[in-house]
Amino acid sequence: xxxxxxxxxxxxxxxxxxxxGSIPERIGQHLLLSLVVLLIASAIALPAGAVIGHTxxxxxxxxxxxxxxxxxPTLGVLTLFGLWLGIGLxxxxxxxxxxxxxxxxxxxxAGFEAVDRRTIDAARAMGMREREIVxxxxxxxxxxxxxxxxxxxxxxxxxxxxxxxxxxxxGLGRPIFQGLKTRDYxxxxxxxxxxxxxxxxxxxxxxxxxxxxxxxGVRATRTRELxxxxxxxxxxxxxxxxEGNRQ
Amino acid sequence: MTWLWSxxxxxGELSLVHLALSVPAIILSFVISVPIGWLxxxxxxxxxxxxxxxxxxxxxxxxxxxxxxxxxxxxxxRSPVNLVVALTLYxxxxxxxxxxxxxxxxxxxxxxxxxxxxxxxxxxxxAAELPLAGPVLLSGLRVVIVSTVSLATIGxxxxxxxxxxxxxxxxxxxxxxxxxxxxxxxxxxxxxxxxxxxLAGRLLMPWTRAGAxxxxxxxxxxxxEVLP
Numbered sequence: 191x192x193x194x195x196x197x198x199x200x201x202x203x204x205x206x207x208x209x210x211g212s213i214p215e216r217i218g219q220h221l222l223l224s225l226v227v228l229l230i231a232s233a234i235a236l237p238a239g240a241v242i243g244h245t246x247x248x249x250x251x252x253x254x255x256x257x258x259x260x261x262x263p264t265l266g267v268l269t270l271f272g273l274w275l276g277i278g279l280x281x282x283x284x285x286x287x288x289x290x291x292x293x294x295x296x297x298x299x300a301g302f303e304a305v306d307r308r309t310i311d312a313a314r315a316m317g318m319r320e321r322e323i324v325x326x327x328x329x330x331x332x333x334x335x336x337x338x339x340x341x342x343x344x345x346x347x348x349x350x351x352x353x354x355x356x357x358x359x360x361g362l363g364r365p366i367f368q369g370l371k372t373r374d375y376x377x378x379x380x381x382x383x384x385x386x387x388x389x390x391x392x393x394x395x396x397x398x399x400x401x402x403x404x405x406x407g408v409r410a411t412r413t414r415e416l417x418x419x420x421x422x423x424x425x426x427x428x429x430x431x432x433e434g435n436r437q
Numbered sequence: 438m439t440w441l442w443s444x445x446x447x448x449g450e451l452s453l454v455h456l457a458l459s460v461p462a463i464i465l466s467f468v469i470s471v472p473i474g475w476l477x478x479x480x481x482x483x484x485x486x487x488x489x490x491x492x493x494x495x496x497x498x499x500x501x502x503x504x505x506x507x508x509x510x511x512x513x514x515r516s517p518v519n520l521v522v523a524l525t526l527y528x529x530x531x532x533x534x535x536x537x538x539x540x541x542x543x544x545x546x547x548x549x550x551x552x553x554x555x556x557x558x559x560x561x562x563x564a565a566e567l568p569l570a571g572p573v574l575l576s577g578l579r580v581v582i583v584s585t586v587s588l589a590t591i592g593x594x595x596x597x598x599x600x601x602x603x604x605x606x607x608x609x610x611x612x613x614x615x616x617x618x619x620x621x622x623x624x625x626x627x628x629x630x631x632x633x634x635x636l637a638g639r640l641l642m643p644w645t646r647a648g649a650x651x652x653x654x655x656x657x658x659x660x661x662e663v664l665p
Contacts, residue, residue, distance in 0.1 A: 194508055260580070260583050260584055260587065261623070261624045261628070262620070262624065263588075263590040263591075263604070263619070263623045263624075264587070264590075265590050265591055265593065265594065265601055265605075266601075266616055266619050266623065268604075269604040269607060269616050270604075270613065270616045270620065272608055273616065345496050349498030349499055349500070349501075352498050352500045352501060353591065356608075357608065367594070370514075370594075370595060375514070378514070379508070381504075382500070382501035382504040382505045383501075383505065385498050385500075386497050386502075386505065389497060389498055389501075390493065393492070393493070393496040
């Protein structure tokens with residue numbers, strides 16, 4: 191367990207807490223980069239996913255994008271943009287946005303798609319306009335799944351932002367690569383521990399958010415799994431079991 | 438293109454190394470996950486614990502996991518085994534969830550019928566539950582195949598050679614063609630393994646093809662209808 195002690199010693203070393211490239215600065219960079227990327231990617235993917243989920247057109251597109259981009263190696267995208275755009279923040283930001291779009295698109299699509307068609311028909315029958323249905327019925331009901339998509343995207347971004355330190359001087363990946371270069375395991379492990387803690391904290395925060403955005407009416411009647419479904423459509427063996435008053 | 442032709446040997450060799458890293462991880466994670474997924478499906482308490490653990494595991498950034506794993510395994514950071522262990526863990530995190538869902542979706546009547554005609558608990562699992570969960574397990578396996586092949590490239594930054602070495606080498610030497618080749622080769626490798634998995638699925642589960650054709654013509658497919 192000496193290794194762990196080295197890592198913790200690196201984190202607690204006061205010398206690492208001040209000056210350029212200090213731990214607080216790295217954490218700040220990491221969070222800021224992740225937030226900017228998440229906002230850009232959300233602005234692109236969430237409206238697109240909402241339109242596709244609402245109209246039901248372009249479902250194949252979502253499946254293709256979310257399935258196809260999964261095969262895209264993140265490191266390859268980072269290094270390729272790194273060569274094209276040079277050292278700086280442009281390369282990591284663009285590559286991270288590309289990688290964050292699929293989970294967001296899939297989440298937004300799944301959220302809108304999962305809303306019971308009968309609920310939407312009822313809303314339409316009551317005279318709600320299309321825009322009101324999207325904003326007042328589908329969005330609140332689908333929000334837990336949409337937030338689930340944002341959660342997957344946020345984790346993906348935090349993980350890849352670590353890797354982005356390979357092509358730019360940014361974030362918590364820096365101590366990891368620094369340690370790899372100088373064969374200083376304490377520094378590597380210290381950086382890794384901080385990244386892991388950051389990821390788990392963000393994951394926890396989103397898990398909480400997913401619970402909080404469940405509309406009160408839905409919460410009162412049922413409890414269910416809130417995590418976003420995988421982008422690929424899942425085939426279900428047999429018919430779902432009908433029991434009691436559950437549908 | 439000229440880069441590719443003059444370095445075809447290197448790409449071929451790295452592809453084989455890449456396969457040697459990802460295939461064991463994919464197979465190991467599948468073999469380990471199915472029983473764990475069944476356990477998560479079987480009891481309420483184990484479901485909460487196991488799926489939470491898988492969720493946490495999946496949240497850990499890959500580079501950080503690669504660096505932190507040697508603390509538990511005692512291996513070197515640069516050891517290929519370390520990378521295989523990390524890839525296996527991510528695979529497990531994905532398939533256990535899918536496997537639990539797959540076993541959940543099996544019709545209760547089928548399970549009761551299997552018990553009624555005299556299957557033991559294990560016999561029922563082998564002869565009834567596993568084949569019925571097969572198509573969903575396969576879909577989980579396909580997700581893991583694609584993500585594992587893509588994730589294995591990350592080992593290159595810590596010094597485990599794979600197709601990812603084309604990224605690091607190309608970046609350091611400023612050869613775009615090398616990186617592009619690496620990306621294409623990684624995707625092709627993932628598609629190849631995916632195709633093999635689909636073919637294996639057809640061989641092992643011949644009933645899925647007939648079933649799919651019949652379902653699309655006569656009744657609406659039961660997709661995403663598990664949500665109550």
